[in-house]
Amino acid sequence: AIKSTPIDVLLSTFGETLELSCYSARVEPEEKNLNVNLKLPTALTKVVPSKVIENALDEGIRRGQSLNYARYLGDLPGNFLTPQVLANYAEERLSNLGQITINTEKELTAQGFGGILAVAQGSKNRPRLVTFDSEPKKPQKTIVVIGKGITFDTGGYSIKGKQHHNEMKYDMCGAANTIAALEILAQQLPQIRLIGILPLAENMVSESAQRPGDVYRAHNGKLIEVYNTDAEGRLILADALSYAGSFKPDLIIDVATLTGGTTAIANNLAGVMCTNDDSLIPLVRTAGREAGEKFVHLEIIEEAIDDLKSDVADYTNLHNKWSAGAPTMYAAAFLKEFVPAETAWIHLDIANMAWNGRNTTHLRGRGANAFGAKTIVNIVKAYCG
Incomplete structure (x- = not known):
């Protein structure tokens, strides 16, 4: 396989791997832990032009730096990384590649982002919505990438158990990985209009937090009954999917640490993907395989949406009491209702893959691993190819 791989691909992978191997999961890592300086090996320059080597290594190193940045954001504790701070990090990383807009709570209220506001109402750290637009002059296609950004997830009043609760800082890895993917893509595909949408909130318990049974109006006007406050990710993603329609995209991709049910489907071996267009299934599988990130396809059964109908609203955010299983499919079925009409959509659930535990032997070590970012790239x- 190595013999048939172009030298520039090998060198790019080499640069990326070196960058990834130098990462340190400290809260404030020193600059040397995030960047690698390479000298060109003399023997290689005699076989391959030095410019080819430099370009390939540089591409790989920059890709590794983007992935490491996503890992760094994922590893930050919740008291460091509030929605506003994460929005600032996104602006810092992407503002030189396009236009960044950060909407505050007042603006979210005026524009009808009821899901984001409902999830965030229990926290003193107010929600934000980040929108990135690469703004090419004559775009060939428009692609929207949405990343779930719950900066800490207590579960709300449907509170989580104490086991691994500290790991709920990783519930914003979808947003972090989206930042990495957009940074890589914006540099490589200047002819494509790239839209990034990051709904950011903190799901906390307080006297102002949403309650099970509450009803709110989503961005697309639908009424949602909150069966379970720990099924909050789909509420902010639903608003983002509806909002994505304003850009008239050719394709929407969302990535999220959405459901623990992914572990039952693929353990820690693969993420789970759903789509409203079966022709995209092989594309995602190939994209993941080439990235070293496997995804298995989960079909959304058409009748699943019937189990999400509410007696007092349009939908519930969790399947009703007569349907005990399939949490990953039901979450995707809920989201599908908010995808703009006649728009291709890919949903990547990485809840079982977004961070590595204590005993990992993975190249990217413990903690956040940026899983899914390279697959999105x-x-x-491939879609715009």
Whole structure:
């Protein structure tokens, strides 16, 4: 396989791997832990032009730096990384590649982002919505990438158990990985209009937090009954999916640490993907495989939406009491209702893959691993190819 791999691909992978191997999961890592300086090996320059080597290594190193940045954001504790701070990090990383807009709570209220506001109402750290637009002059296609950004998830009043609760700082890895993917893509595909949407909130318990049974109006006007406050990710993603329609995209991709049910489907071996267009299934599988990130396809059974109908609203955010299983499919079925009409959509649930535990032997070590970012890059490249 190595013999048939182009030298520039090998060198790019080499640069990325070196960058990833130098990462340190400290809260405030020193600059040397995030960047690698390479000298060109003399023997290689005699076989391959030095410019080819430099370009390939540089591409790999920059890709590794983007992935490491996503890992760094994922590893930050919740008291460091509030919605506003994460919005600032996104602006810092992407503002030189396009236009960044950060909407505050007042603006979210005026624009009808009821899901984001409902999830965030129990926290003193107010929600934000980040929108990135690469703004090419004559775009060939428009692609929207949405990343779930719950900066800490207590579960709300449907509170989580104490086991691994500290790991709920990782519930914003979808947003972090989206930042990485957008940074890589914006540099490589200047002819594609890239839209990034990051709904950011903190799901806390307080006297002002949403309650099970509450009803709110989503961005698309639908009424949602909150069966379970720990099924909050789909509420902010639903608003983001509806909002994505304003850009008239050719394709929407969302990535999220959405459901623990992914572990029952694929353990820690693969993420789970759903789509409203079966022709995209092989594209995602190939994109993941080439990224070293496997995804298995989960079909959304058409009748699943019937179990999400509410007696007092349009939908519930969790399947009703007569349907005990399939949490990953029901979450995707809920989201599908908010995808703009006649728009291709890919949903990547990485809840079982977004961070590595204590005993990992993974190259990227313990903690956040940026899983899915490279797959998104490959999906967009293949789709726009």
